Amino acid sequence: MSPQPLASLHLQSKEAGSASRKRTKQGEQTRQLILRAAVSMASSEGLESLTIGKLATELKMSKSGLFAHFKSKEDLQLSTFNEACTIFNEEVMQPALKTRKGVERLWTLCTVWLEYGDRAVFFGGEFFTNVAAEYDGRQGPMRDVVAKTMRDWLKYMERLIRESIETGELKLDTDAEQIAFEFNALFYGASLAFQLNMEQTTGDRMKRAVKDKLLSVAVDPVALNELFCSAK
């Protein structure tokens, strides 16, 4: 498996950032800082309302200084989305890849995803949920990128569920597509509910939902339950 399952987006990022392709090291660091701030802004206010002007005010930079990094509003939006994918990849997908293939990896992915949200450094769920809600009623290149990312994510979870069937931990007739659909919907929906009502029980409820579902298709529920207790 590629270490970057959302690689298609990274390709797109390079295209989108063509204006600044030959960046100096310092320029690259500045761009990075700008993008992290943009991800943070978009997490609460959305990607559509993100403009070079707003970002310049936030970062106390000149608009022309920002234009040196992003040729247009669209370039800034796409680069910001790709930056959020990179962060998600580093913080959620990579730690899971370090664990054993099978349910342990799947469970780590889900719990790290939740902890990542809890840390609230940048609420992944919120960014992706808000962006999904923002573009689901629109047309255009950003909608296509957002929709493709969700499809890629579903396929990625499906793969991890199939691997758990191959390791003999989940039953042979487990419907990987159905479970990936449910986990994806649960995470998006729970992130929305959490942001709105700040119920501190959300993380525990999510873990229980994921655990119950996996136990219902486990070959050996007792062994799986032990794994849930011992795993991070």
Next chain:
Amino acid sequence: MSPQPLASLHLQSKEAGSASRKRTKQGEQTRQLILRAAVSMASSEGLESLTIGKLATELKMSKSGLFAHFKSKEDLQLSTFNEACTIFNEEVMQPALKTRKGVERLWTLCTVWLEYGDRAVFFGGEFFTNVAAEYDGRQGPMRDVVAKTMRDWLKYMERLIRESIETGELKLDTDAEQIAFEFNALFYGASLAFQLNMEQTTGDRMKRAVKDKLLSVAVDPVALNELFCSAK
């Protein structure tokens, strides 16, 4: 049980609409038409970007004509949200109340909710999901109303699950709060995924998720499965 479990919102609606409290019948009909159009607009573009000016252009009415019905942008937004709740109540909650108390009512609520989305007259999920995503990062009276509505909705589902325990259909140790949390998250998340990717299998996957969960806590899974097959 009150036939209008979201009654608190309707009270708020009356307060918000105080400017037009003494409306004529014709005035009431016009207001209704305006609000249905507003719900429709907000379903795709969000409630925050809904303005009297935009709505006037859409309905080919004068801005002053609209001001006669809504004293401010906030009044229009709150009235639109309340109208969406009224539609949801009429189209989803009332049909469920006509069925037998217990799992049949719970199952009807879930399936009508899904069919309601499928009809796409006004995608309930989309309106409430988009509005939830819109206000989860904001502060103010609209956020409070949106958050309270989700809490009321969770409590309503919980009540229907508890009734299914009382009728002896679901096990005594069923965690009603956990299941209501999962159904709520699933519906919000699935609505987002559906709007984004238009996967025609979404409705079937949702029904299966709800069915599997209820079967896992059923006293008599065979009888419950028959109910799912025979119920609307």
